[in-house]
C-alpha cells in the first residue's frame with residue numbers, strides 16, 4: 542500500500558521544476574493528479590509521461606494563477622475530473638529582479654496576483670472539498686519569504702504573504718481536519734533559478750552573499766517534492782502551520 546493510493550491531488554505550476562517533480566512524486570506514491578499550468582502543452586507532456594510511468598490517472602489543465610476566475614474554474618474542473626480532492630499543492634510562481642524605484646506598477650501587481658493572491662483563491666475554492674476528505678494544503682513559499690532579497694521586493698512580499706496565509710489557515714482549520722503547511726526552499730536547480738530569470742549583471746555581489754546555501758549546493762526539485770509528499774501524507778497528521786526550510790542552511794544565519 543502506497544501513501545497516496547486512492548488519493549487525489551492538484552499541483553499548480555506542474556509543467557516544470559518543483560511542480561513537475563511534485564506531480565511525479567505524488568503519482569509514484571499512488572495519487573491521481575491534476576497538473577495545472579499556464580503552459581498547457583508542457584503540462585500535457587508531463588501528465589502523459591507520469592500516467593505511463595506510474596499507472597495513475599493524470600489530467601493537464603490550463604490555468605492562469607494571475608486570474609481569480611481561472612483559479613476558481615480550474616479547481617471546479619479538477620475536482621470534477623478527480624471526483625474529490627485530498628491534496629492541494631500551491632506551487633505556481635514567477636520571479637523577477639528590478640530596482641525598487643524603477644519597478645513598474647503593473648509588474649508589482651502581477652507578482653502579487655500570481656505568487657500570493659492565487660494561493661488564496663485556489664485554496665478558497667479547494668477548501669470545501671478538502672474539508673470533506675480531511676485533506677492537506679502545501680504552499681510553496683521561499684527563503685525569500687523569511688529573509689530579504691535585494692531587488693526582489695515584490696517576490697519577497699508575496700512569499701512572506703504566503704507564510705502569513707499558511708499560518709492563519711492552519712489555525713483556522715486545525716480542528717476541522719485540514720492541515721496547511723508551507724515549504725521555504727532556498728536555491729533550487731530549476732529553470733526559474735537559472736534559465737528563465739537570470740541574475741542581472743548590475744547587482745552588487747556583496748548584497749547577494751547571504752543568499753548562498755551554506756552547503757555550497759542548490760537543492761534538486763525532487764528533494765523539495767519529497768518534502769511536499771511528507772507534509773501532504775497521513776504520517777504528518779499532526780503537522781500544521783509549519784514553514785519547512787530546505788535551503789542548505791541559507792537562513793540559519
Ligand SMILES: NC(=O)c1ccc[n+]([C@@H]2O[C@H](COP(=O)([O-])OP(=O)(O)OC[C@H]3O[C@@H](n4cnc5c(N)ncnc54)[C@H](O)[C@@H]3O)[C@@H](O)[C@H]2O)c1
Nearest residue numbers: 554556557558559579605606633634683728729731733734
Ligand atoms: N527555483 C528556486 O530556486 C525556488 C526557490 C524558492 C521557491 N521557489 C518557488 O517554487 C515554485 C516553483 O518554481 P520553480 O523553480 O519550479 O519554477 P519553474 O519556472 O521551473 O516552474 C514554474 C511553473 O509555474 C508556471 N507558471 C508561471 N506563471 C504561471 C501562471 N500565471 N499561472 C499558472 N502557472 C504559471 C510555469 O509555467 C512553470 O511551469 C515557485 O512558486 C517559486 O517561487 C523556487
